[in-house]
Amino acid sequence: MEKQRKDGEVEAVPVVIGGMVLDIQATSSIPPHPRTTCPGQIYYVQGGVARNIAECMTKLGAQPFMISALGFDMPGNLLLEHWKSAGLRTEGIRKHKDIKTPTVCHILDVTGEVAAGVASVEAVEMFLTPEWIQRFKHTIHSAPLLIIDANLSPPALEVSCRLAAESNVPVWFEPVSIAKSKRIAPIVKYITFASPNEDELIAMANALSSQNLFRPIERNNCSTDTLFQMLKPAIWLLLEKGVKILVLTIGSDGVLLCTKGESISWRICLEKTQQHGFSRQLFENMTSSCPSNLYSDSKVLERSPNFLAVHFPALPASVVRLTGAGDCLVGGMIASLSTGLDVMQSVAIGIAAAKASVEVDSNVPSQFSLPTITGDARIVYSTAKLLQHQSKL
Incomplete structure (x- = not known):
């Protein structure tokens, strides 16, 4: 119930x-x-x-409701x-x-x-049915954010998105893999956030274009600016098709946060935010040291009125294993958004959470250190850089 x-x-x-x-x-x-x-x-x-995302959120003070099998x-x-x-x-x-x-x-x-x-993982598609998901429609209607992973069957993805749309609940699409990331195509109009890596981005763009217009990127030790210019056509396609905020992970180079016509300081509506315990301290620490609306001034918006991209660097880490990094990035971001922090502050916390995850044996650390997370997030936030755009995509 x-x-x-x-x-x-x-x-x-x-x-x-x-x-x-x-x-x-x-x-x-x-x-x-x-x-x-x-x-x-x-x-x-x-x-x-x-x-993994839900557990990370819990460790950061959020209280997610999990629908699974x-x-x-x-x-x-x-x-x-x-x-x-x-x-x-x-x-x-x-x-x-x-x-x-x-x-x-x-x-x-x-x-x-x-x-x-x-x-x-066939059970996710077989037993996480539209009928099971609809049992929790009131919980979805009341949610500040709905997170769906692409392990769900296309009908389950569709009904999840429709339930969220009925109450204007933002939807976060986690692509999971190259093959499953293509499941965004029928539901892209509902998606507020998507969090692909480079290969998933290319697969999603190809699925949305109905043609294989995009090819995997050959890095060859190129700069972040050069990588961004190579990826920009695929990024732009996702934004044109309906994704509001793209959180693109680029491995050891960090994260590219990209939006089209959406404020870079996007946040969850105030009445749906929650702060208690760890999450309240996280909110207070970030708001006191990392000002909101960093790139919302008129000069920035005049320069790039329809397309903003910000690069957030990764943090040095003593890597044990990398399997939980992407999930903790997303979990850290969603936990932060749920407290009322804006999307840029939340990316910084997500990267700090990802760093903590790669330094342990488990996918999610048994606990997060508040001073370490906020200290790392401040470093990321202070070194974030608005990327230069060419006038033509």
């Missing part, structure tokens, strides 16, 4: 819809050889794009018990004897990057 406040209204919390996955992560101690085993380490890690098997029991132990709500998590809990096996190289993997 949907949780209601004393006044009868459904509680306004961010809603996250998507996969909860058990990640089996194997790291070889030596270069692996085909057709045989090699020594190394194997870990069971709580995973799934949507689950799990089986009554070992991976499902492990994921559900972890969720309960964190004090998180389970009403939106569908449990069924026929569900085979989504599981992914990753082979990681010595740098922490995924070298190969096998994913068994």
Whole structure:
């Protein structure tokens, strides 16, 4: 049942819809050889794009409502018990004897990057049905933000977006993978935020253009400005098709925040924001040291009235593994937006959260240090740079 406040209204919390996955992560101690085993380490890690985002939000003081599906098997029991132990709500998590809990096996190289993997996540599409999602329509209607991951089937994505549109709830689309990122095409008109990496951006642009107009970018150690100019046609297409704010991850170079006709200081409407505990301190620390509306002055808007792009650098980190970085970037941003911070302040916190995630074995750190997160976010915010635009795309 949907949780209601004393006044009868459904509680306004961010809603996250998507996969909860058990990640089996194997790291070889030596270069692996085909057709045989090699020594190394194997870990069971709580995973799934949507689950990771929701857990990160929780650790930063937000209280997301999770809509997902799990089986009554070992991976499902492990994921559900972890969720309960964190004090998180389970009403939106569908449990069924026929569900085979989504599981992914990753082979990681010595740098922490995924070298190969096998994913068994069909249950997300089979059991996260439009009918199950519609059970929580009032929670979605009341949400400050809806987050959907592209593991959902196209009908489930469609109904999620329609429910959000009924109450003008902003929608965040997380592409998940190159193949699944293309699922944005039928729903792009509903999307407020999208958070692809470079390869997902190209795939999404091709899906939206109905032709393979865009090719993967050959980096060749180019500058961020040069990379931006190469990616700009694909970025512009997504913005033209309806995405309001694009959060483009560019690996160790950080994040490009791009908008068309949308304020770079976008924020959630005040009556839907929540601040308590960690999130209140996060809000207070950021607002006292990182002024809002950094690029909202008339001179900036005159120079680029319809297209703004800001580069946020990544932070140096002692990398253990990289599998949770993108999800913690998104989770950090959404948690920050939910407190009332603007989108630029939220990107800075997202990058700080991503840095914390790559320095631990799990996808999401067991806890975040408030001084470290806010200190790192200040560094990112103070070094963000408005990118120069050529007059022609």
